[in-house]
Amino acid sequence: MTKTIRIGTRDSELALWQAHTVQKKLNDLGYKTEIVAVKADGDIILDKPLYELGITGIFTKTLDVAMIAGKVDIAVHSMKDVPTVLPQGIVQAAVLERANILDILVHKGSLDFLNENGIIATGSLRRKAQWLNKYPQHQVEDLRGNVNTRMQKLKDNPWNGAIFAAAGLERINLKPTEFVNLDWMVPAPAQGAMLVVAMENDNYTLDALVQLNDIETEICTHIERQFLRTLEGGCTAPIGALATYNEDEDAIVFKGNLLSIDGKQKFEIEKTVPINEWKKLGFLAAKEILENGGEQLMKQLREQLKK
Numbered sequence: 001m002t003k004t005i006r007i008g009t010r011d012s013e014l015a016l017w018q019a020h021t022v023q024k025k026l027n028d029l030g031y032k033t034e035i036v037a038v039k040a041d042g043d044i045i046l047d048k049p050l051y052e053l054g055i056t057g058i059f060t061k062t063l064d065v066a067m068i069a070g071k072v073d074i075a076v077h078s079m080k081d082v083p084t085v086l087p088q089g090i091v092q093a094a095v096l097e098r099a100n101i102l103d104i105l106v107h108k109g110s111l112d113f114l115n116e117n118g119i120i121a122t123g124s125l126r127r128k129a130q131w132l133n134k135y136p137q138h139q140v141e142d143l144r145g146n147v148n149t150r151m152q153k154l155k156d157n158p159w160n161g162a163i164f165a166a167a168g169l170e171r172i173n174l175k176p177t178e179f180v181n182l183d184w185m186v187p188a189p190a191q192g193a194m195l196v197v198a199m200e201n202d203n204y205t206l207d208a209l210v211q212l213n214d215i216e217t218e219i220c221t222h223i224e225r226q227f228l229r230t231l232e233g234g235c236t237a238p239i240g241a242l243a244t245y246n247e248d249e250d251a252i253v254f255k256g257n258l259l260s261i262d263g264k265q266k267f268e269i270e271k272t273v274p275i276n277e278w279k280k281l282g283f284l285a286a287k288e289i290l291e292n293g294g295e296q297l298m299k300q301l302r303e304q305l306k307k
């Protein structure tokens with residue numbers, strides 16, 4: 001049997017770029033494909049901070065529904081936007097090789113404000129908390145919308161800078177010259193990775209997609225998402241995680257953190273383990289944080305974010 005694989009995507013420029021990338025890879029393998037663009041709620045509701053919407057998976061839900069209804073065969077996502085537990089019947093079919101993992105600060109030419117009273121913008125609690133932890137005298141403004149919208153809002157407002165994922169800006173050639181790498185900031189779990197999901201019983205499509213999977217990225221993002229899931233943060237709590245593979249030592253280097261929203265409390269963990277211990281690493285790292293005070297902070301966060 002040969003069928004046309006219908007690729008579901010959101011309709012932002014970044015989402016379409018990601019869908020086209022997957023399309024090209026499938027076409028190169030000889031598969032027939034078609035792009036189906038769908039508007040997602042996370043793109044429509046712009047007036048509320050994401051975490052106030054209080055639900056996880058706002059970007060991915062619409063595509064999940066389209067796939068379960070049989071309107072598309074696969075969905076392409078920024079993996080960091082995907083809840084750690086997938087809906088019943090939907091499976092992780094391929095994780096593409098990871099791009100730039102870093103957060104960057106896009107600024108307006110001067111970094112003098114870093115040592116003064118700066119104003120930066122972000123809609124992410126993780127970025128806000130880590131920023132305030134490092135620059136407690138600063139103010140953080142909310143910033144929503146797709147990357148194009150956010151870049152425009154930065155130009156239109158009197159902010160000193162805004163934080164973006166480098167990968168998103170690089171993919172659609174929107175990365176300006178005036179930026180700094182925030183290499184001290186722990187990225188979102190799975191930042192810079194793309195995930196393709198499909199229906200668990202669709203063998204034709206699963207056989208196609210497995211050829212796009214990058215095992216190193218799959219393992220590292222698995223560790224990061226296991227850390228997130230164990231902390232029970234959902235996708236909106238201030239939680240960062242990054243696993244990298246060190247080839248020389250055949251080891252995984254893991255860094256994770258959990259902060260209060262105001263950035264005043266911070267728990268962090270760094271661990272290096274031999275590669276054969278990767279399967280429980282995210283879980284063990286999260287347990288260590290929970291047992292050393294993180295449990296109390298998670299409880300506090302759940303209360304705060306419930307409202």
Ligand SMILES: NCc1[nH]cc(CCC(=O)O)c1CC(=O)O
Nearest residue numbers: 078081164165167168191192193
């Ligand atoms: N939450 C929005 C989102 N989801 C994925 C990306 C970019 C790609 C990535 O981080 O993997 C972005 C933009 C951003 O965070 O600046």
